[in-house]
Amino acid sequence: MSETPEELRYLASHEWARLEEDGVVTVGISDFAQEALGDVVYVELPELGSEVHAGEEAAVVESVKAASDIYSPLAGSVVAVNDALEEGPDAVNSDPYGEGWMFKIDRVRS
Amino acid sequence: MSRKTPLFDEHAKAGARLVEFHGWEMPLHYGSQLDEHLVVRENAGVFDVSHMTIVDVTGPRAEEFLRQLLANDVGRLKAPGVALYSPMLNEKGGIIDDLVVYKRDSGFRLVANCATRDRDLEWMSMNAAAVAAPADAKVEERAELAMLAVQGPRALEKAVAELPAVIAGKVSNLEPFQFVEADEWLVARTGYTGEDGIELMLPAEQAVSLWRALLARGIRPVGLGARDTLRLEAGLNLYGQDMDESTSPLQSALGWTVAWEPSEREFIGRSALENERRQRSRVRLTGIVLEERGVVRRDQQVMRDEEVAGAVTSGIFSPTLKRGIGFARVGGLRRGECQVEIRGRSVRARLVKPPFVRNGKKVFE
Numbered sequence A: 001m002s003e004t005p006e007e008l009r010y011l012a013s014h015e016w017a018r019l020e021e022d023g024v025v026t027v028g029i030s031d032f033a034q035e036a037l038g039d040v041v042y043v044e045l046p047e048l049g050s051e052v053h054a055g056e057e058a059a060v061v062e063s064v065k066a067a068s069d070i071y072s073p074l075a076g077s078v079v080a081v082n083d084a085l086e087e088g089p090d091a092v093n094s095d096p097y098g099e100g101w102m103f104k105i106d107r108v109r110s
Numbered sequence B: 001m002s003r004k005t006p007l008f009d010e011h012a013k014a015g016a017r018l019v020e021f022h023g024w025e026m027p028l029h030y031g032s033q034l035d036e037h038l039v040v041r042e043n044a045g046v047f048d049v050s051h052m053t054i055v056d057v058t059g060p061r062a063e064e065f066l067r068q069l070l071a072n073d074v075g076r077l078k079a080p081g082v083a084l085y086s087p088m089l090n091e092k093g094g095i096i097d098d099l100v101v102y103k104r105d106s107g108f109r110l111v112a113n114c115a116t117r118d119r120d121l122e123w124m125s126m127n128a129a130a131v132a133a134p135a136d137a138k139v140e141e142r143a144e145l146a147m148l149a150v151q152g153p154r155a156l157e158k159a160v161a162e163l164p165a166v167i168a169g170k171v172s173n174l175e176p177f178q179f180v181e182a183d184e185w186l187v188a189r190t191g192y193t194g195e196d197g198i199e200l201m202l203p204a205e206q207a208v209s210l211w212r213a214l215l216a217r218g219i220r221p222v223g224l225g226a227r228d229t230l231r232l233e234a235g236l237n238l239y240g241q242d243m244d245e246s247t248s249p250l251q252s253a254l255g256w257t258v259a260w261e262p263s264e265r266e267f268i269g270r271s272a273l274e275n276e277r278r279q280r281s282r283v284r285l286t287g288i289v290l291e292e293r294g295v296v297r298r299d300q301q302v303m304r305d306e307e308v309a310g311a312v313t314s315g316i317f318s319p320t321l322k323r324g325i326g327f328a329r330v331g332g333l334r335r336g337e338c339q340v341e342i343r344g345r346s347v348r349a350r351l352v353k354p355p356f357v358r359n360g361k362k363v364f365e
Helices: A031-037 B008-013 B033-042 B062-069 B117-131 B155-162 B165-171 B204-216 B224-233 B270-278
Strands: A015-019 A025-029 A040-044 A057-063 A067-071 A076-081 A103-107 B017-021 B024-029 B045-048 B053-058 B082-089 B095-104 B107-112 B138-141 B145-151 B179-182 B185-188 B197-203 B284-290 B301-304 B307-318 B323-330 B336-342 B345-352
Touching: A025 A031, B008 B024, B008 B204, B024 B033, B024 B224, B033 B045, B033 B224, B045 B204, B053 B062, B053 B117, B062 B107, B062 B117, B095 B117, B095 B185, B107 B117, B107 B197, B117 B138, B145 B155, B145 B204, B155 B165, B155 B197, B155 B204, B165 B179, B165 B185, B197 B204, B224 B307, B224 B323, B284 B307, B284 B336, B301 B323, B301 B345, B323 B345
Parallel strands: none
Antiparallel strands: A015 A025, A025 A103, A040 A057, A057 A067, A076 A103, B017 B024, B045 B145, B053 B107, B053 B138, B082 B095, B095 B107, B145 B197, B179 B185, B185 B197, B284 B323, B284 B345, B301 B307, B301 B336, B307 B323, B336 B345
């Protein structure tokens, strides 16, 4: 049974977004998504400082089954990426809402 | 409606994620494909392979028939208790299937792939009828047998206590490709993982109790996902991906399975292969490893000097080596630097001679 924390916001494509206290948004994939993907072997993260746009591909998750695009839930610049996923991509499976976080965006304020 | 093996309920109990596999409901994994792969490399795992096609060929002209049917020569099996691996070809030298054939006291047993069952049975029956009367070369499927594979460095040590006594005593002395039989059980020192181990054929009604006994010995159930990554690391082809009826053994790294001698042995596909052998250039199946991070997958193009050299036939992320590896069919040189087109990006790679892993260690150059 997958768990789905209430305080996160979700895209139809199974990413979650969490607004942090400092105003930055953390992005990852849901428990449902990690289970559907199977064992994650590699995560291609966006470059630090790059611009991302709402609904566009920002990262790629490679699992034993297939490569899946991860879409940015909003527009902004990438201010942090989870380097720990390079050595430990399995964190996406074991802790999708915690250690499995992928990148953080400083959003464009209108 | 998918078919189920005798162990279907056991898979559900063990938490299997089931998938449809060529008409069968099979376990893809039991929680983690990566863990299952590593347990076979380091310890012992058990696979339900009851979906494979088991066919007995018996009668006074059975050997004559098989020497004509198969590219490898069953005449090389001098005494009962030994098996060999062979492709089965069509008249053009294309591979209909790959299989293992066992020489028994009472004829031969063939174990072929599940996906090609109908085509295999039709082809065998048709060719048996062309060679001999039905009683002289009888082709009979054994659908009432189950089949398990126990693989890993500790496979024999853990499994032997669960085998019938008359078999248990002999199993540790088997060389690779040798087997023993008793009471409808056939146990062979064969496998598809590159590790030591045994494959067992037994009456379906005894499969559940054997499975449970093996699990009680600490042998982990392993699904089809890990089966694929294990066989690829071990340099073993998968029919339907690395080869099919449009490819010959010479194009599929299986030239070694063709028994050219004795030159008088006429087997199906021989003259087409002889013609092909006379030509110098052809496409060849070889290994490919990524030199950068990534995962190589089937159908991705292999480039060399900005030209398409070929394509990937099977690709995985190797759990043992922690890099992308695969097989590719290429023209020209089958060694050296190349690139793979992965989702629009050119990734550095190298063509190498398989296998990639032996006894748990990297072996390629």
